[in-house]
Amino acid sequence: MHTYTRFRIRLTLQTLAQLTARLRSSGEIVVLALGPALLGLLAVAALPPMYFTSCPPVTALGLLVLHALAMSLPVALLRPRILPAAVQAWLAPLPVPPALLLRASLLVAGLLLAPLALAYAASLAIWLLQHARPAWLLPLRAIAGTLFSFLLTWACACGLLVHGALRPPAPRASSTASAAAGGAGYVPQPRPGWRFLWRHLFWLPLWRQGSLAGLRQAALLGGTVLASALWMARPALLPHPAGALMASVLLVLFVHEADDALRSQLVRLQAAVAGLPLMAGTLGWRARATLLAGLALPLLALTAGGLAAGAWTHTAGYAWLALAWSMGPLLVCTPPFTPRGRTALVALCMLLLCATGSRIWN
Template structure:
């Protein structure tokens, strides 16, 4: 029996409360990174807020093809928070529970609109503040098209709300049934092969290492890239950003002070290891109850996974060492000090190990460790060209 119109409100209240709880959890998890963000981007935070509404305002001064591109980009930017938080706003367990229920499509659409509005309304306040900043500055290019610019900004927010609603509605949709391949072999009885502990102990060292690497890939590497998990993408972006920052830092373009790139490299390097270690710790907490009965030395695998969180940071440090110490003959002509580069590498290595090994620190203690490491790395890096 389909739920009546009067019974839509409980589902709507459930979705709204779940969205509020998701936002509270997100803010709580975001609080540990707030210190890093304020350290790296605190001075330009007002400028970033002012730039939120700039594409929509500037679109009114451009020809319609460029204006359409800016308008669409602004709408996608407005819908990005809902897309990034879709797993928190509508978890997989809730989807599995809700899909068999006789909830009308109208109720799901109303709930998706309301949940998207919970995210869009605070974002609209930030856009309003950004628009007010530009209207207060009143530049020459904005004066002839101010009404159209404000309408385009409001329209981009409305379109972002619509796109956000579609993102949530698509997540609520029942997935299509999997199609079986025509040449799929017929099912056969499954006979499990459980390796004994004696055979595992008697295995050679290379074989055990290969087995541990295979288990690490299956339990830690692949989950970070599957099921809408953003850890793999997050770590890749941080890694590429750190490598690029170091390259530009040593390239030393005249338009930007080298200390700024040194600060960016230190910030991304420490965030890379800190976020990676946090993701591995959460995955271990998820696997520990299940893996307790597995016939494998699971604690050794967990220890190996924690150590593997150092690999991206070591790659960044190796890149820095290659660009500085790898060209010792060019150090004098380049103008930087190899002694300072060595000290930077040594302290960066100690900081990376400290983030991984000091696991009993509180949240504030860990934030203090990372921030102090970033500050010291910036101080050392500022002496590279002296």
């Protein structure tokens, strides 16, 4: 194996190890709260491409292409971490042949998509080996459609990695402007408002220096909104408890990730804020209040959607709403626990929401 290929694979493995370490707490929460339900989620991994093959050929082809593009989005989110800007600038002058770059990108994309391939294989086995199969499920077409979707996802992921490796590194900012600005006289600035402090101390660090915290929270927010919309729409192919489970789990994980990012940033700011005319305690509580105001937006949308769908008309609906609205202040305002205590608290919130949500429309 070429040295360049080995380097790219080792860089990918290091990135995956770091990502696994960062997502360890969320993974423990999901396993503790859901447990056997994960097998049910694994069974539906290949359900979209299998079902798309039962449509007319042109429609099936379009749906499979869209599904493959959607499955390659995580690679687009991980690309800045798999090939950081500093490494890209170091690799740019090297004479890497296009064929070698393509082979390395294919191997890296295959390494990233290996869990998806295993999930597809397990889902196909679960659906095809059962005796009572749905009428729309044709084994050969289901296998061919799933294989086509996975290969197209692999090709899209490889294209994203090749494009990221060929993209020229961003030029470094010149210090001439900063030196000229430093030579000018000092002009006192007005005291910054809270919006300025929130943006520069808490919002921008989510997206800078290769951080994936902002992308993770954006993905969880989008997943929460999509799962909630499916839950309230009540499609025929999706059981009602499954929609409640997905919406509840993603909502709790979204709040947990946002609170975890805020607590981590407050810890990093302690030394920096010590010499500024800001009280660390006041800054923390104002940041938590702003976070709770932001977390209320998806809950408001979900509450309005439930009112339109008639979900909050029974005791289970009232209980789910009360738990969902009280979960944010509970997780954000409680003092820091031990990691196990925090995991238990988040898992308890997830279990209660899943249990009450599954009773709605049931």
